Amino acid sequence: MENKTQQEAWTIKVSSLTCIDLANTNLHQSADSLKQACQDCGFFYVTNHGISEELKDKAFEQSKKFFDLPLEEKMKVLRNEKHRGYSPVLDQILDPENQVDGDYKESFFIGIESVKDDPHGDTPFYSPNLWPDHDVLPGWRVTMEKYYQEALRVCKAIARLLALALDLDGDYFDKPEMLGNPIAVMRLVHYEGMSDPSKGIFGCGAHSDFGMMTLLATDSVMGLQICKDKDVKPRKWEYVPSIKGSTLHRVLGNGQDRYSIAFFIQPSHDCLVECLPTCQSENNLPKYPAIKCSTYLTQRYEQSHVDLSIYKQT
Numbered sequence: 680m681e682n683k684t685q686q687e688a689w690t691i692k693v694s695s696l697t698c699i700d701l702a703n704t705n706l707h708q709s710a711d712s713l714k715q716a717c718q719d720c721g722f723f724y725v726t727n728h729g730i731s732e733e734l735k736d737k738a739f740e741q742s743k744k745f746f747d748l749p750l751e752e753k754m755k756v757l758r759n760e761k762h763r764g765y766s767p768v769l770d771q772i773l774d775p776e777n778q779v780d781g782d783y784k785e786s787f788f789i790g791i792e793s794v795k796d797d798p799h800g801d802t803p804f805y806s807p808n809l810w811p812d813h814d815v816l817p818g819w820r821v822t823m824e825k826y827y828q829e830a831l832r833v834c835k836a837i838a839r840l841l842a843l844a845l846d847l848d849g850d851y852f853d854k855p856e857m858l859g860n861p862i863a864v865m866r867l868v869h870y871e872g873m874s875d876p877s878k879g880i881f882g883c884g885a886h887s888d889f890g891m892m893t894l895l896a897t898d899s900v901m902g903l904q905i906c907k908d909k910d911v912k913p914r915k916w917e918y919v920p921s922i923k924g925s926t927l928h929r930v931l932g933n934g935q936d937r938y939s940i941a942f943f944i945q946p947s948h949d950c951l952v953e954c955l956p957t958c959q960s961e962n963n964l965p966k967y968p969a970i971k972c973s974t975y976l977t978q979r980y981e982q983s984h985v986d987l988s989i990y991k992q993t
């Protein structure tokens with residue numbers, strides 16, 4: 680757990696991040712900025728992404744309406760083994776070494792809606808979604824599905840710049856086994872309460888995200904912090920005003936309600952995740968063994984969430 684000196688290292692600093700303008704027609708210029716941002720801290724803002732303020736506001740409004748429901752109503756759509764639905768406060772613990780309890784956040788997972796007879800039907804991350812009752816939250820599903828499609832479009836556009844930044848063909852990640860058939864998870868999040876790192880209490884413990892990239896929309900309440908160098912001790916944490924981004928990061932609650940919508944994109948279930956051809960050479964061999972995407976994701980989800988059986992006892 681952190682001592683006083685460590686806290687002082689992060690309380691003051693606010694990070695400034697690179698902006699990637701998706702309307703810039705000079706793709707190589709955007710790819711260069713993206714490369715720089717990824718080498719610097721892995722977080723950047725995205726502008727001119729085409730997701731309307733109206734849709735974003737609507738998604739936040741509907742998200743708040745869901746979290747405002749009585750716990751009993753929310754538990755009707757408790758997350759299932761396919762990671763769809765409601766995840767209550769303390770359901771996840773991302774940094775057990777430094778946290779005394781789980782994360783002080785509640786969230787709701789939405790994934791790709793699988794259709795009847797979907798060939799991926801039995802795989803861990805493809806499944807029908809769980810939705811709150813239409814009579815309780817009219818229009819909720821339509822708003823979330825619209826936002827989901829828009830966020831997916833933006834992630835694919837960023838992935839094309841990322842491919843150029845990595846000296847790959849622009850459509851490298853568009854292949855069917857990659858983002859042609861992605862595991863994409865939208866997660867509505869609500870934080871409340873006051874964090875205290877010296878006591879091991881966090882809105883969201885320190886972690887790096889599980890997938891290829893995360894598009895993050897936040898409200899105006901600050902809370903997200905990043906750590907540019909996880910190996911420097913004491914770690915230096917910097918606040919990030921409203922963003923996207925996998926660098927070590929965490930969320931501190933400041934007593935105010937805070938809402939965010941994270942959109943995580945991963946390649947297909949069967950994709951073999953391995954060092955890219957342009958990131959290795961004879962003198963720079965891959966650092967990690969290849970692993971199937973669904974195997975890796977299942978490990979990360981299972982390690983960080985409580986066992987669903989605990990909810991059956993209450």
Ligand SMILES: O=C(O)CCC(=O)C(=O)O
Binds near residue numbers: 866868897928938939
């Ligand atoms: O809510 C935020 O600002 C960050 C959430 C986050 O890091 C995550 O869900 O992985």
Ligand SMILES: [Fe+2]
Binds near residue numbers: 886887888928
């Ligand atoms: Fe995260």
